[in-house]
Amino acid sequence: MPELPEVETIKRGLTKFILNKKIVQVEVFEGKSVKNGELTSVVGAIIIGLRRFGKALVIDLDNGISLMVHLRMTGQLIWRGKENYAAGHPSENFMAELPNKQTRVLLKFEDGVLYFNDQRKFGFFKILKTSEVEEDEFIKKLAKEPWKMEVNELYDKCQRHAKAPIKAVLLDQTIICGLGNIYADEALFFAKVHPATKAGTLSEKQVALILEGAREVMQASIDSGGSTMATYVKADGTRGDYLEKFAKVFRRDGQPCPRCGTIIEKIRVAGRGTHICPECQK
DNA sequence: CTAGGATCCTGTCAGC
DNA sequence: TGCTGACAGGATCCTA
Numbered sequence: 001m002p003e004l005p006e007v008e009t010i011k012r013g014l015t016k017f018i019l020n021k022k023i024v025q026v027e028v029f030e031g032k033s034v035k036n037g038e039l040t041s042v043v044g045a046i047i048i049g050l051r052r053f054g055k056a057l058v059i060d061l062d063n064g065i066s067l068m069v070h071l072r073m074t075g076q077l078i079w080r081g082k083e084n085y086a087a088g089h090p091s092e093n094f095m096a097e098l099p100n101k102q103t104r105v106l107l108k109f110e111d112g113v114l115y116f117n118d119q120r121k122f123g124f125f126k127i128l129k130t131s132e133v134e135e136d137e138f139i140k141k142l143a144k145e146p147w148k149m150e151v152n153e154l155y156d157k158c159q160r161h162a163k164a165p166i167k168a169v170l171l172d173q174t175i176i177c178g179l180g181n182i183y184a185d186e187a188l189f190f191a192k193v194h195p196a197t198k199a200g201t202l203s204e205k206q207v208a209l210i211l212e213g214a215r216e217v218m219q220a221s222i223d224s225g226g227s228t229m230a231t232y233v234k235a236d237g238t239r240g241d242y243l244e245k246f247a248k249v250f251r252r253d254g255q256p257c258p259r260c261g262t263i264i265e266k267i268r269v270a271g272r273g274t275h276i277c278p279e280c281q282k
Numbered sequence: 283c284t285a286g287g288a289t290c291c292t293g294t295c296a297g298c
Numbered sequence: 299t300g301c302t303g304a305c306a307g308g309a310t311c312c313t314a
Contacts, residue, residue: 122291
């Protein structure tokens with residue numbers, strides 16, 4: 001999924017279409033995609049705000065209910081109205097006729113429809129009282145985002161998880177919030193640190209570089225619009241996504257490192273596919 | 283407490 | 299062509 005920059009992009013893009021709009025109807029195609037209540041409780045409510053907590057999007061309504069949306073690996077939010085907008089896991093669903101086989105939920109507005117599509121059914125909508133959003137067990141556990149975290153704090157956490165590979169540490173949302181598989185790889189490439197390095201052996205300077213890398217790569221992604229319909233369809237009409245322009249190592253195995261020209265490799269760390277320059281990251 | 287592996291699910295792709 | 303296993307932009311649960 002959708003890591004922090006994608007969710008931030010979704011939040012910004014969707015605000016334009018659904019803020020101050022009334023939900024007139026809902027449809028649930030997959031029951032397990034809705035947690036903690038019935039989605040009918042939002043029918044007739046008006047959207048009064050959108051917030052983001054790490055990779056979770058929260059839609060606040062005027063009836064005291066909030067919808068937390070987590071896209072996990074393959075979730076997408078797709079708006080169809082006079083204008084179309086789509087963001088999240090890049091796929092042909094961005095352009096497809098909807099609802100389709102992967103549509104799990106839809107929210108109907110007076111001037112358009114918001115579709116929640118999700119190939120793997122890991123993503124979900126969770127119904128919360130607005131007053132209790134910040135007490136939600138997932139949201140409550142989230143650590144600070146890289147821009148708010150001090151080097152010392154991350155360094156201390158690396159000491160606490162001394163035997164874990166640094167990549168696993170970066171993926172743990174209760175340690176530092178917002179990174180996923182792409183940005184963890186990119187941040188480690190930036191810092192010239194091998195992903196399997198035991199976190200406890202990193203110097204303060206290396207931790208500082210990793211933190212700087214995380215900020216840089218995620219901010220660059222937010223600035224370039226994350227993964228949306230606009231970045232998925234290239235100028236010549238062919239498909240691809242913004243990673244092609246943005247990523248230095250992620251999914252670039254077999255291609256030369258942009259820094260030193262060594263061929264980028266794909267390995268496995270912390271149970272995840274991991275991309276490194278074997279020369280820059282020892 | 284931490285670390286590591288299995289698990290949830292569908293779809294796609296490489297290798298027989 | 300058809301089958302099989304591996305694996306995927308995430309997080310949780312279980313075990314040691």
